Amino acid sequence: MILIIEGINLGHLNRVKNMIGCRYRRLTMAEHVNKMEGIEQKEPVSKRISHFFSGLYEIQQFIFRFFRETFTPPFEFKEIVRQCYQIGYRSLAIISLTGFITGIVFTKQSRPPLAEFGATSWLPSMISIAIIRALAPLITALIAAGKIGSNIGAELGSMNVSEQIDAMEVSGTNPFKFLVVSRVLASTLMLPMLMLYASLIGLMGSYLNVHQNEQTSFIAFFHDAFVKISYLDVFASIIKSTVYGFTIGVTGCFLGYRASQGTVGVGKAANSTVVISMFLIFIEEMIIVQIVNAIR
Amino acid sequence: MEAVIAINNLKKSFPDNPVLQGVDILVNQGENVVVLGRSGSGKSVLIKIVAGLLKPDSGEVKVLGQDVAALDTMALQALRQHIGFSFQGSALYDGMSVKENLEFPLVRNKRNLNKKQVAEAVEQVLSDVGLLHTINQMPSELSGGQKKRIGIARTLILHPEIMLYDEPTGGIDPITCVELNHLINKVQKQYNTSAIIITHDLTCARMTGNRVAMLLDGKISRLGSFDEIFDTDDERIRGFYNYNFIHQP
Numbered sequence: 001m002i003l004i005i006e007g008i009n010l011g012h013l014n015r016v017k018n019m020i021g022c023r024y025r026r027l028t029m030a031e032h033v034n035k036m037e038g039i040e041q042k043e044p045v046s047k048r049i050s051h052f053f054s055g056l057y058e059i060q061q062f063i064f065r066f067f068r069e070t071f072t073p074p075f076e077f078k079e080i081v082r083q084c085y086q087i088g089y090r091s092l093a094i095i096s097l098t099g100f101i102t103g104i105v106f107t108k109q110s111r112p113p114l115a116e117f118g119a120t121s122w123l124p125s126m127i128s129i130a131i132i133r134a135l136a137p138l139i140t141a142l143i144a145a146g147k148i149g150s151n152i153g154a155e156l157g158s159m160n161v162s163e164q165i166d167a168m169e170v171s172g173t174n175p176f177k178f179l180v181v182s183r184v185l186a187s188t189l190m191l192p193m194l195m196l197y198a199s200l201i202g203l204m205g206s207y208l209n210v211h212q213n214e215q216t217s218f219i220a221f222f223h224d225a226f227v228k229i230s231y232l233d234v235f236a237s238i239i240k241s242t243v244y245g246f247t248i249g250v251t252g253c254f255l256g257y258r259a260s261q262g263t264v265g266v267g268k269a270a271n272s273t274v275v276i277s278m279f280l281i282f283i284e285e286m287i288i289v290q291i292v293n294a295i296r
Numbered sequence: 297m298e299a300v301i302a303i304n305n306l307k308k309s310f311p312d313n314p315v316l317q318g319v320d321i322l323v324n325q326g327e328n329v330v331v332l333g334r335s336g337s338g339k340s341v342l343i344k345i346v347a348g349l350l351k352p353d354s355g356e357v358k359v360l361g362q363d364v365a366a367l368d369t370m371a372l373q374a375l376r377q378h379i380g381f382s383f384q385g386s387a388l389y390d391g392m393s394v395k396e397n398l399e400f401p402l403v404r405n406k407r408n409l410n411k412k413q414v415a416e417a418v419e420q421v422l423s424d425v426g427l428l429h430t431i432n433q434m435p436s437e438l439s440g441g442q443k444k445r446i447g448i449a450r451t452l453i454l455h456p457e458i459m460l461y462d463e464p465t466g467g468i469d470p471i472t473c474v475e476l477n478h479l480i481n482k483v484q485k486q487y488n489t490s491a492i493i494i495t496h497d498l499t500c501a502r503m504t505g506n507r508v509a510m511l512l513d514g515k516i517s518r519l520g521s522f523d524e525i526f527d528t529d530d531e532r533i534r535g536f537y538n539y540n541f542i543h544q545p
Contacts, residue, residue: 158390167387170347171454172376173402 023262062254066184069177076178083186087148091194095290098143099198102135103127103205111213120214121224127206127234136199137237138285143278144191149252153184153273156256157266165257180257185248191245192238199237236292243288244281251277298325299358300458300490301346306355308341312359315341317514318355321492323458328484328491330505332498332525332536337511339494341382343460346492347381348372359458380451380489384463385442388435394446396443397430398422402453417453424486425449425479441472458493459483465500475540477503498522499538510536 107127114120156179159165168175207221216224252273259269301323304419308316315338316435322328333339344350348364357364362375369492388397398418402409409417422428425445435443444464451459464480465473483489484504495503501508502522510518510525510533518533526537 024357154493155391162385162390163383163387164389166344166349166451167381167383168383168400170376170379171347172373173401173404175372 003159028275029042034045052160055181058258059254062257063250065176066250067179069174069181070185071126073105074201076182079178080185083182084190085182087144087186088156088193089189089192091144091147092197094143095140095194095198096201098139099201100205103131103202103207104196104209105136106130106202107206107209110206123210124206124216125228128229130204131202131206132199132229132237133233134285134289136202137195137240137244138281140191140195140198141243141248141281142278143186144194144245144246145281146274148187149277150272151250152249153186153256154260154266154270155207156180156253157269158256160257160259161262161265176257180253183253184246186230187249187252188245190243191236191248192241195237197243199239230294236288238260239287240285246283247280248273248277251280299323300325300360302356302358304356304358306342306345306357307353308338308345308350308435309353316345316352319511319514319516321509321516321519323490323492324489326484326488327506328480328493328504330508330517331492331494331500331511332496332501332508333474333494333511334536335447335496338514339511340462341498342511343492343494345463347379347460348376351448361534370388377454378457378460380448380454380456382444382448382451382459382461382464384466386435388438388443388446388450390435392435393431394422394427394433395437396439397435397446398450398453401450405464421449421453421513422446424452441468441476442496444468444476444477448483452483455487457489459489461491462494463497464493465495465497470499472499473497473499476500497535499524503506 107123109118110123110126111209114122114126129280154163159179164177168178203222203225206225207216207218211218211223255269255273255276258266261268299322301321303319303321306316306319307314312479318336319342324459330341331342341350341526346359346364351365359375360378361403362371364372364375369374388394389400392400398413398421402414402417416427418431419428422431425448426450427442427445430438430442430446435446438446448464459480461480465476468476480491480493480500481504484491491504493500495501503520506523507520507523509516512532517530518528526533528534
C-alpha cells in the first residue's frame with residue numbers, strides 16, 4: 001500500500017514510520033507538482049526502452065507483411081488506382097503552389113550574392129541543381145507527410161476505433177491488403193511523380209523571376225538550367241521520393257492500423273504520422289545524400 | 297439437433313483482467329441464443345472469439361464443426377463467408393454509400409456475379425430490412441436505427457448461416473428497438489440462421505431469444521428460457537431483471 005501524506009513535518013513522519021513500520025521517501029518538487037496537477041508519472045526508462053524495441057519489432061513485422069501481401073493474389077487494382085488518384089491528383093494544387101513559391105523565393109534570395117560577383121547568369125543552373133537535387137524531393141515529401149500522412153493515419157485510425165476494419169475482416173475481405181497495401185503502394189508510386197511535377201513548377205517560378213530581371217527567354221533559361229543536371233541527379237531524386245513515399249505510407253498505415261482509445265487515439269495517430277514521417281524523411285535525406293555523393 | 301456453434305471451457309484474459317473463465321455454450325441449428333450480462337462482462341469478447349477476431353487463451357470454439365482458433369488465414373476467411381457479424385456501432389464504411397457498403401462484401405466473395413446480379417442482391421436485402429429508399433445515401437445521413445439495419449443487411453447479403461449480433465439495440469429508442477427485434481426474428485425465419493445475440497436489453501432478450509444464457513463472473517451461470525433464467529434468488533441476476541423495464545410483446 002502506498003500512502004501519500006502532505007504537509008507533515010519530519011518529526012511526525014518519523015513517529016508515523018515507527019508506528020506502522022513502513023519505508024518512506026520524500027517526493028521531489030517535480031513529483032509533487034505533477035501530483036497536484038494530476039499529471040501522470042513518467043514510465044521508468046527501462047520500460048520505455050522496452051516499448052521502443054517492441055515497437056521496432058512490430059514495425060518490422062508490419063513491413064514484412066506488406067511485402068508478403070503485395071505479391072500475393074488477389075490484387076486490389078481498383079483500390080490502388082483510387083488511392084493513386086486521392087494521393088496524387090488531389091495533391092496537385094498544393095504541390096503547385098508550394099513548388100511555384102519555392103522557385104520564386106529561392107531565386108529572389110539567391111540573386112543578391114550572385115549579383116555581387118556578376119554571376120547572375122549562373123542562376124538557372126544553380127536553382128535547378130538546388131530544386132532537382134534537394135528542394136523538390138524534400139518539400140514535396142514534407143507537404144505529403146502533412147497532407148497525405150495525416151489523412152492516412154486519421155482515416156485508418158478512425159476505421160479501427162469504429163470497428164470498420166473488423167467488419168471488413170469478418171466479411172471475408174483482407175483489410176490489410178485493401179487498406180494498407182493500396183495506400184502504401186499509391187504513396188510510393190505517386191510521390192516521385194509529384195516531385196517531378198514540383199521540380200517543373202519550381203523551375204517555372206524561377207524562370208518567371210529570372211525573366212522579370214534579366215529578360216531571359218524560356219528556352220535559354222531551361223537550357224542553362226539543365227546543362228549542369230545529370231541523370232544521376234534526377235535518378236537520385238526519384239529514388240529519394242520513392243523512399244519518402246514508402247515511409248509516409250507505412251508510417252500512416254502502421255499508426256492508424258493500431259490506433260485505440262477512440263478519438264484521442266485517432267488524433268494521436270494523425271499527429272504522430274506527421275511528426276515521425278518528417279523525422280524519418282530528414283534521416284533518409286541525410287543517408288541518401290551521403291550515398292549519392294559517394295557515387296558522384 | 298446439430299450444434300452449429302460449440303463453445304467449450306473458453307478462457308480469455310487481458311492484462312490484469314480475467315474476462316472469460318470457462319464459458320460453455322451450444323447453439324443449435326436455427327436457434328437464437330441470447331447472452332445476457334453486465335457491461336464489461338466479456339460478451340463482446342465472446343462473439344469476437346467466435347468470429348475469429350480474437351484468439352482464446354484456452355478452450356475450444358467450433359463453428360460449423362471447425363475449430364476457429366486452429367484455422368489458417370485462408371480457411372478462416374472461407375469460414376467467415378458463413379458468418380454474419382452485426383457490430384455494436386454498425387461499423388458502416390464512412391466513405392462509401394449504402395449501395396457500396398452492401399456491394400463491398402458481395403463482389404469480393406462472389407466474383408462470378410455480374411453487375412445486374414449484384415444490383416438485384418443489394419436491392420433485395422435492402423427491401424428485407426425496409427430501407428430500399430436509402431440506397432444512395434451516405435452512412436452519415438442515416439439515423440442510428442437505420443445504420444443498425446443497414447449493418448444487418450450488409451451481413452445478410454452473403455446469406456450467412458450464423459449471425460452474431462453485438463448489442464443490436466444499443467443506443468436506440470424503445471420503438472426502434474422493438475422493430476429491430478422483429479427484424480432479428482424475421483432474419484432467423486427467412487434466412488434460416490442460427491445466432492448468438494449479446495445484449496443487456498431484456499426486451500431484446502425476451503423477444504428474440506429461444507434460449508438465454510447469463511454471463512456472470514466470466515462463466516455462464518444460468519442457461520434456459522427467459523423466465524427460467526430469472527427464476528432465482530441470486531440477487532445479481534434478480535437485479536438485472538428488477539432494474540430493467542420490460543416490453544410486453
